[in-house]
Amino acid sequence: MKLSRILFIAVLILGVTAHMYAEQSKAFELAADVIEYDSASGMMTGTGAVKLTQGNAVLTGSNVQYNTKTKEAYITGGIRLEQDGAVMTAAELRSYDNNQFIASGDVELVKADSILTGPQLDYYADKAYAVVNQNARLTMTEGVMTADKIEAYLNDNQVTGTGHVHLVSPARQLDATSEQAVYYGAKGQPGHVILTGNARAVQEGNVLTGSKLTIYLEDKAVNAQGRTQLVIQPQ
Numbered sequence: 344m345k346l347s348r349i350l351f352i353a354v355l356i357l358g359v360t361a362h363m364y365a366e367q368s369k370a371f372e373l374a375a376d377v378i379e380y381d382s383a384s385g386m387m388t389g390t391g392a393v394k395l396t397q398g399n400a401v402l403t404g405s406n407v408q409y410n411t412k413t414k415e416a417y418i419t420g421g422i423r424l425e426q427d428g429a430v431m432t433a434a435e436l437r438s439y440d441n442n443q444f445i446a447s448g449d450v451e452l453v454k455a456d457s458i459l460t461g462p463q464l465d466y467y468a469d470k471a472y473a474v475v476n477q478n479a480r481l482t483m484t485e486g487v488m489t490a491d492k493i494e495a496y497l498n499d500n501q502v503t504g505t506g507h508v509h510l511v512s513p514a515r516q517l518d519a520t521s522e523q524a525v526y527y528g529a530k531g532q533p534g535h536v537i538l539t540g541n542a543r544a545v546q547e548g549n550v551l552t553g554s555k556l557t558i559y560l561e562d563k564a565v566n567a568q569g570r571t572q573l574v575i576q577p578q
Contacts, residue, residue, distance in 0.1 A: 372396045375407070385412035393418070400426040404436075414440045422446065429454040433464075442468045450475075458482045461493075471498045479504070486512030490524070502526040508538070519544040519558070535559045 376391030387409045389395075395402040395418075405420020416438040424431040434448020447463040460482075461475035472495065479493035491506025503525045510519040522540025535557055538544065542556040 373407070385410050387411060393420075400424065402436075414438075431464075444468070456484045459493075472496055484514075486510065486514065486517070488524070500527065510536075516547045517544065518546075519556070521556070 372395070373387070373389055374392075374394045374396075375389030377389070379388045380386070387407075389407040391405065393404045393407045395407065402418065402422070402424045404418045404422045407416065407418045409416040417435070418437075419435045422431075422433045422436050424436075429452065431446065431450070431452045433446040433450045435446075437445045437447075444466045445463065446466075450461055450464045452459040452464070459475070459480070461479045462477050464473065464475050466473040474492065474494045476492050479490050481488045481493065488504060488508070488510050490504035490508045492504070494503045494505070496502070503523065505523050508519075508521045508524040510517065510524065512518075519538060519542070521538035521542040524536055524538050526536045538556040538558070539554065541552075542554065543550070543552045544556055544558065545551075
């Protein structure tokens, strides 16, 4: 499975949800059917066909509340965030201090043929860190990765799936499970994924189990550590 696509999704998350954080010095434009602003409290409210634009990021919804003093925002009603060909949809979005973003309610992040879904996605711009804490699912052309939790650490080029991890790639005839999967990748170089905790990989009918399995993505090589077992199907 080309899990380098997982890292691509991590980059996408950071690029989309952090856009307003990274360019918060730029002016933003708010359009809505009704806009109210209380200069004393700093509370800005938009109701009906809300559209918030900053740079090339466009966020739409039904209602928005933003406090210019506390820098807290709350947007509800069919959230849709578009930027650079990527689209994120959710039921609601909260942000704190222009740094922490919490999208919830059937969150879906789509870029080309890659889709990341979960009930909630949290992103911290100052740490370049994103996490789906429950029922995380990443769907790609090459296959699917599911886990209880998927975390993306962009600065470290690392994506971690934790809890009931399952990797499936029909194209590579690969089916792997573990308690944790950590993907490491460097720009322009092949990546690898390390499976730990009851790790099991099945490829082309051959089964390899061990306490730790390392899968090298480009050459289909697998390295096992700890007590291992390999079952090879006759050709």
